[in-house]
Amino acid sequence: MAIIFGGKDMLAAGVRLPGGLSLRPANDGDAAFLASLYSSTRDDLRILPDRDLAECLIELQFRAQTESYGTDFPEAMHFVVGLHDDRIGRLILDFSRGTVHIVDISFIPAARGHGYGQTLIQAVQSVAQQINTPVSLSVASDRADLARFYAQFGFQLDGQSAPAHARMVWYPQAARRSAS
Numbered sequence: 001m002a003i004i005f006g007g008k009d010m011l012a013a014g015v016r017l018p019g020g021l022s023l024r025p026a027n028d029g030d031a032a033f034l035a036s037l038y039s040s041t042r043d044d045l046r047i048l049p050d051r052d053l054a055e056c057l058i059e060l061q062f063r064a065q066t067e068s069y070g071t072d073f074p075e076a077m078h079f080v081v082g083l084h085d086d087r088i089g090r091l092i093l094d095f096s097r098g099t100v101h102i103v104d105i106s107f108i109p110a111a112r113g114h115g116y117g118q119t120l121i122q123a124v125q126s127v128a129q130q131i132n133t134p135v136s137l138s139v140a141s142d143r144a145d146l147a148r149f150y151a152q153f154g155f156q157l158d159g160q161s162a163p164a165h166a167r168m169v170w171y172p173q174a175a176r177r178s179a180s
Contacts, residue, residue, distance in 0.1 A: 017123055019083075021116060023091060026078040033080070033087050038062040040109050073103050081120065083111065091120055099169070100128045102137040121153050129172040138165040 015023045026034065039058050048054040069076060075096040081089035089107035093100060102124060105117055128135045137155070139146045141164055147157070155168040 015123070017119055019115075019119060021119055022082040023079040023120075023123075024082065026080045026090065030080050030087070034090060035059070035062055037090060037106055037108055038065065041106055069103060073101070076103055081107070081116065083116070089116065091124075093124065097136075099134045099136040100124055100131075102135065117149075118153075121150070125153065125170060125172075128170070132172050134172065135170040136167060138167050140164065141166055 017023065039055075039062070042058050042061065045054050045057050045061070048057070069092065073092070073094040073096070076092050076094040079091045079093070080087050081091055087108075088111035089105070091105050092103035094103050095101075102121075105120055107116060124135055135155075136158075137150065139150065147166060147168065150168050150170075153170060155170045158167050158169045160167045
């Protein structure tokens with residue numbers, strides 16, 4: 001990959017990625033997009049027969065998630081993922097706990113299944129490789145499909161999992177050699 005990252009400071013300005021993807025810091029003007037993006041991930045609530053109730057619950061869940069991320073990851077960097085000139089997703093990264101922690105990756109429905117997640121994960125791994133830092137993330141325990149997806153990129157389950165979430169970690173080459 002021709003992208004050179006130096007960690008958190010270099011990401012703050014935004015980054016161009018392969019395939020027309022880009023990352024830029026999220027701003028107040030992205031609030032409606034981010035709410036709509038979150039809503040698009042909640043098909044589990046959309047099946048409720050009362051549409052108004054479903055929308056209310058989705059809005060409450062979005063607020064709760066936003067507050068939780070702010071409390072649990074106060075130093076996290078929030079990015080909007082772009083494809084050419086369109087916003088297609090978000091990436092939240094936290095550098096504060098000795099790893100590059102992927103807090104959240106999500107895409108609009110039309111952008112799912114096109115390899116954009118793979119591009120983001122590989123870009124994050126490139127950052128981590130350069131600063132010799134592991135990448136961590138959490139996967140809901142009922143999402144074995146996601147655990148398999150991340151395993152394709154070298155993520156492994158670690159012992160710090162909770163009942164509702166499995167923690168997975170990827171180690172850069174230098175860290176893998178020193179651990180052997």
